[in-house]
Amino acid sequence: MIDTDAVNIRAVALELLLEITGGKTYSHAAIRGALERYQYLGKQDRALLTRLTEGTLERMLELDYIIGQYSSVPVKKQKPVIRNILRLSVYQLRYMDRIPDAAVCNEAVKLAQKKGFGNLKGFVNGVLRNIARNKDHISCPDLSIRYSTPEWIVRQWTEEYGEETALRMLESQYESKPLTVRVNLQKISREDLKKNLESEGIRVQEIEGMDCALALGDYDHLRMLRAFREGFFQVQDVSSMKAALMAAPKSGDYCIDVCAAPGGKSLHLADLLAGTGMVEARDLTDQKTAFILDNVNRTGVRNVKVVRMDATVLDPLSIEKADVLLADLPCSGLGVLSKKRDLKYRMTPEGQKELIKLQRAILGTVWQYVKPGGTLIYSTCTVHKEENEGNTKWFLEHFPFRLIEQVQMLPGVDPWDGFYIAKMERMPND
Numbered sequence: 567m568i569d570t571d572a573v574n575i576r577a578v579a580l581e582l583l584l585e586i587t588g589g590k591t592y593s594h595a596a597i598r599g600a601l602e603r604y605q606y607l608g609k610q611d612r613a614l615l616t617r618l619t620e621g622t623l624e625r626m627l628e629l630d631y632i633i634g635q636y637s638s639v640p641v642k643k644q645k646p647v648i649r650n651i652l653r654l655s656v657y658q659l660r661y662m663d664r665i666p667d668a669a670v671c672n673e674a675v676k677l678a679q680k681k682g683f684g685n686l687k688g689f690v691n692g693v694l695r696n697i698a699r700n701k702d703h704i705s706c707p708d709l710s711i712r713y714s715t716p717e718w719i720v721r722q723w724t725e726e727y728g729e730e731t732a733l734r735m736l737e738s739q740y741e742s743k744p745l746t747v748r749v750n751l752q753k754i755s756r757e758d759l760k761k762n763l764e765s766e767g768i769r770v771q772e773i774e775g776m777d778c779a780l781a782l783g784d785y786d787h788l789r790m791l792r793a794f795r796e797g798f799f800q801v802q803d804v805s806s807m808k809a810a811l812m813a814a815p816k817s818g819d820y821c822i823d824v825c826a827a828p829g830g831k832s833l834h835l836a837d838l839l840a841g842t843g844m845v846e847a848r849d850l851t852d853q854k855t856a857f858i859l860d861n862v863n864r865t866g867v868r869n870v871k872v873v874r875m876d877a878t879v880l881d882p883l884s885i886e887k888a889d890v891l892l893a894d895l896p897c898s899g900l901g902v903l904s905k906k907r908d909l910k911y912r913m914t915p916e917g918q919k920e921l922i923k924l925q926r927a928i929l930g931t932v933w934q935y936v937k938p939g940g941t942l943i944y945s946t947c948t949v950h951k952e953e954n955e956g957n958t959k960w961f962l963e964h965f966p967f968r969l970i971e972q973v974q975m976l977p978g979v980d981p982w983d984g985f986y987i988a989k990m991e992r993m994p995n996d
Contacts, residue, residue, distance in 0.1 A: 573604060575611055576654065576673055577680065579618040583650040586623065586908050593623055593908040601787070609786045622650075622657045623907040624739060627714040629653045632660070632704055636696045639689070647681045648690065655694050659701055667698040709736060715910055719900065722915075726951050731979060735949070738978030739904050744771065744781035746982070747799040748807055748830070750865050751778060751837055754798045762793050778811075778837070779804055797865035802830040805901075805975050805985030809894060809945045810834035812971065812989050819889035821845045824877040824932050829858035829870075831892055836867045843889075848875040877928045884935040890943070891936045895925045897946035897953050901977060901984020918950060925957050933965050936992045942967060945987045949976055954986035966993040 582600055586593050597619055601612055622629065630641045633652050641649060655674040658665050671694045675687045683690075697704075706712040709720050713736040723732035749756045760770045760780060768791070769783035780799070788794050788801070810831050815821055815838050823832040826847035836845045847858050847870055855874045862870050875881060877893075898918050899909045929944065936942050944961070946953055954974060962969060972988040 573607060573611070575615050576618065577677060578604065579615055579622070580647075580650055580654055580677055580681075582615075582619045583622060583654060584646060586619075587626075587650065588646065589912075592906060593620070594906050602789070605787050605790070612786065617662075618654060618657070620907055621661060622653050624903075625657055625661070625714045626653060626911065627716070628706060628711055629656045629660075629714075631706065631711045632656055632697060633693065635704070636700070637693050645683065645686075647683060648678065648686055651677050651681075651690060652693060655690075656697055659694070659698050660704075667695075671695055671698065709733070713737070713739065715739070715903075718915055719910060719913075722950065726949075727976070731976065734978035735976060735984070736978075739907075741904065741978070743904065743982075744783050745785070746773070746779055746781050746802065746804050748802045748834060748837075749778050749780065750798050750800065750833075750867075752841060753796070753866065756780065759793060759798050762798065763791070766791055766793070773804060776804055776807065778834075779807060795864070800830050800833055800861065800865060802834070803902075803985070804982040805980070806830060806894075806947070806983070807834060808973075808975075808985070809892065809943055809987050810838060812973075812987055813838075813890050813892060813941055813943045815839055815843065815890045817842045819843045820887060821890040821892065822884065822888045822932075822935055823847045823892040823894070824875075824928065824935075825849060825893065825895055826872075827854035827857050829861040829872075831894055832858065832870055833861060833865055833867055835890065835892065836870045839869060841869055843869060845870045846873055847871065848873045848877065850874070850876055878924075878931055880931050880934065886935070886937050888935045888940055889937060890941045891932060892943045892945070893929060893932055894943075894945045894947075895928055897921055897925070897948040898950050900948045900950055901975070901986075902947045904977065905983070918953065922953055922957065925953060926960060929957065929961050930964070933961075933967065933992070936967075938992050938994045940992050941970075942990045942992065943987060944990065945985065947983060947985050949974065949984040949986070954988075958988040958990075962990070966995075967991060968993060 582596050586596050634641050651674050655670050658670045675691050678687045678690045710717040723735055749759050763770050768785050771781040773779045815835055821835045826832045827849045832845050832847035849855050855872050859872045898913050903910050967990040970989040970991055975985045977984040
């Protein structure tokens with residue numbers, strides 16, 4: 567029998583922070599992996615682990631600023647273990663009122679000792695107790711610190727969308743949003759899935775205007791739900807669902823999804839085809855195609871074929887074969903910062919420029935797979951105009967397509983993730 571009392575939630579959160587801030591993995595993957603490893607823990611402990619890790623990450627610039635005001639050692643010069651113990655602790659002092667300040671400080675000292683830094687326990691204790699005494703008088707000097715978002719992102723959003731909208735986008739990172747799922751309509755109706763989930767104690771809400779979607783709350787471990795294991799639903803944001811809906815494949819269509827992992831949009835296309843036609847879900851690596859295949863097998867969808875392929879390399883056998891081509895391409899991800907909390911610290915303006923080159927390299931290759939009269943959907947989960955409208959404008963200037971529709975969804979303005987979708991039609995051959 568596992569001794570759950572032996573699991574120190576703060577110690578696990580610290581290990582996750584070290585792994586994520588050390589660049590070893592992304593936050594959403596690290597947290598998901600930890601929740602799977604510790605699935606035997608109670609719901610309350612799992613929720614605490616998630617909040618401690620996610621909260622510390624999403625507020626990291628603010629936490630570093632506060633630590634810097636009360637530490638004799640600059641934050642950047644601190645040992646990674648000490649730096650992350652302080653971040654984790656200041657987050658609790660500032661945002662978790664139910665935890666007594668003394669308990670936060672004591673736990674931090676214990677963590678430092680446990681990690682082999684007993685010689686620094688006085689430093690840790692002194693910094694935290696000083697912050698605790700002054701926490702009600704701490705203010706942040708600018709939007710970048712207040713919303714823990716790098717200055718260049720704040721500036722870019724303000725320039726592209728204006729101050730008022732940029733502020734709403736910044737605030738949206740901290741808004742609680744329900745988990746949304748897409749119903750596998752080939753297996754179950756939305757009404758029956760709702761009843762099924764409610765019978766397992768899940769809070770379920772219908773989403774206005776989205777007959778294929780539900781919003782879930784009060785759940786613990788999705789993989790333990792019978793409805794998940796039987797493939798009755800796929801976790802997917804509403805913004806992402808709109809890509810396949812905008813594509814509107816017809817019965818019998820052949821569709822290609824060139825950057826498909828984890829497969830949500832491919833499965834949605836297959837669902838809209840109602841078992842007819844074929845969706846070829848492609849991605850670059852064995853790991854990514856295995857991820858797609860896992861979702862295909864779980865949901866039992868039969869009209870999806872999974873293929874490992876580099877989207878930047880022309881596949882002669884695919885030329886003018888696709889009725890629908892979906893290009894949901896690698897991007898800066900600035901529309902999903904409420905879910906991928908460390909992305910804002912990893913992305914740079916230079917990184918955005920490299921991504922634009924990659925996006926254009928892929929678009930400049932895969933357009934050839936679309937039949938004359940066929941549909942190309944270009945989408946990203948970012949709000950950066952150069953990656954979105956800028957790329958669409960460039961594409962239309964260079965290739966024989968016409969724009970049917972484009973939409974930019976913004977976090978904080980629209981109710982779901984930030985997402986861009988452009989629907990284009992290939993012109994007839996001369």
